[in-house]
Every structure is written in structure tokens, then in C-alpha cells.
Amino acid sequence: MSERRPRIAVVTFPGSNDDGDARLALEQLGADAVAVWYAATELDSDIGGIVLPGGFSYGDYLRCGALARSAPVMNAVREFAADGGPVLGICNGFQILCEAGLLPGVLRPNRQLEFLCADVTVVVESTGAPITTGLAPGDELVIPVKHGEGGIANRDGNVVGLMPHPEHAVDPLLGPTGGLPLLQGLIVAARERLAGYALDPR
Amino acid sequence: MLIRPKAGILDPQGDAVQASLAHLGFAVTAARVGRLVDLEIAAEGEAAARSEVERMCAELLANPLIESFEIVSGPA
Numbered sequence: 001m002s003e004r005r006p007r008i009a010v011v012t013f014p015g016s017n018d019d020g021d022a023r024l025a026l027e028q029l030g031a032d033a034v035a036v037w038y039a040a041t042e043l044d045s046d047i048g049g050i051v052l053p054g055g056f057s058y059g060d061y062l063r064c065g066a067l068a069r070s071a072p073v074m075n076a077v078r079e080f081a082a083d084g085g086p087v088l089g090i091c092n093g094f095q096i097l098c099e100a101g102l103l104p105g106v107l108r109p110n111r112q113l114e115f116l117c118a119d120v121t122v123v124v125e126s127t128g129a130p131i132t133t134g135l136a137p138g139d140e141l142v143i144p145v146k147h148g149e150g151g152i153a154n155r156d157g158n159v160v161g162l163m164p165h166p167e168h169a170v171d172p173l174l175g176p177t178g179g180l181p182l183l184q185g186l187i188v189a190a191r192e193r194l195a196g197y198a199l200d201p202r
Numbered sequence: 203m204l205i206r207p208k209a210g211i212l213d214p215q216g217d218a219v220q221a222s223l224a225h226l227g228f229a230v231t232a233a234r235v236g237r238l239v240d241l242e243i244a245a246e247g248e249a250a251a252r253s254e255v256e257r258m259c260a261e262l263l264a265n266p267l268i269e270s271f272e273i274v275s276g277p278a
Binding site: 062063066067070099105106108 | 214262267
């Protein structure tokens, strides 16, 4: 496998607050994390993957993720996803993907009206998506949630939304490491996508 | 625009309001909480304004999966 560090864009919307952790985790796992501002109208051509991080984009006004879906950068995200590029939406980023129509459905507030913050065990149900490459059905990952739980992928598997935060679960010093295989899967997918492009070796 | 959670859609906010009103002694058996959006728009006539607002609701202001909307219009 190539040692090249694939470039992965982490989009910052007004109100994103897990963008820094997402960049740190990706860097720690062997990617070059690229901070992309929500007002950007295009992505560098050597971007191999995109993360829409958690937080409270646009203050959760109107509906969670609703206003972010019309941010300028989302046109580039749509084009990237339509071209098969791997896109991971975490928590609020998941809600943005749903509002943007890149994932089906809608997320609702927790029934019990409480903000949940806990480590949950996520069971791998299917491995059809690129980010689950290193996993087998039945594998259990311990990852913190700061809201609800669970995740889905689009039909092609390249667009994935997760409520738990893999970027908070990559370092054993800080707790569980269930996020490792998911982010590593994204990095592998980004590297494979870029393998088709002629890039200067880094 | 009056935007409401559709019938049958879980509405935790409405449930919380109902529970709080019940705690205060009011005989409220159900509450649903929606949103009111006031818009001033320049349009040639009410029909044109209405169709414009319907597009706004479909594209952004309401999520058709979980919300219904009602347009109430009047002169500015």
C-alpha cells in the first residue's frame, strides 16, 4: 500500500465545533487534513475524501443542518459525492447530508429531551461502504455519542452519516478507540480514489 | 407560514410543553409545537407570491418528510 498521505477535506461551517478534532484524528492516522471554509466554491482536485464534522451549524436555526445545506461549499460536496468520492458526515454533519438530500430521511430530536453524552457500543451491521473496509459484520466499536446514535450509508456506500463521533475515539490515552477503523477506512478510500490521479509524491 | 410537525410525527417539544402545562394545573391533553415565519416579499400579485412561498417551503423552510405548512397571506 502506498505511504502517500491522502488529502481529506474537513469543512468548517459557522457553528461547527468538532472540525479541529476531526483534522487532528485524520492527521494522527496518516492523512493530510485540509481545513475548508463553508464559503469555498470549489475543492482542490487532489482531495480524496470529505468530512462534514459535528457541531451546531448555523446555530441549529430552522432545523438542524437545514441552513448549512445551502452553504456555497455544498455544491462542491454534491459533485464530489456524485462522482463516487467518499463523504463522511458526523453528528451535525450527518444531519446536513440528510437535509442536502445526499442521504435519505431525517433525524429527529431525542425522545427523552435530553442531550446524551456517553460512550456507546456500535455494532457493525453491514460492510458495504468504503469506510467499513477493515470491519466485519458483528464487530463492536465503542465510540462516544453527544446526541443520538447509529448511522446510515447511501445506496452506493460512498456517503455515510454517523451520530457517534469517531474523531473522539482514536487515542487510547483519551478513552475508547472504536473510531479508529472507521477513519482508517475513510483514509484508505481517499487513497484509493487518488490512486487514479497522477499526483506528485509527497 | 405556519409550519407544523405532521400528524403522527414524534414531537418531543410539544410533549414537554404539554407536560409542563399539566404540572401547572391546566387540563391540556396534547400540545404540538411548530414555527411561524413572517416574510415580506415583492411579487406581482398574491398568486405569484403564493407560488414563490410554496417553493421556499419545499426547498428550505419546511422539511416535507416531517412537517406540513400553511400559507396565510395579506397586504403588507
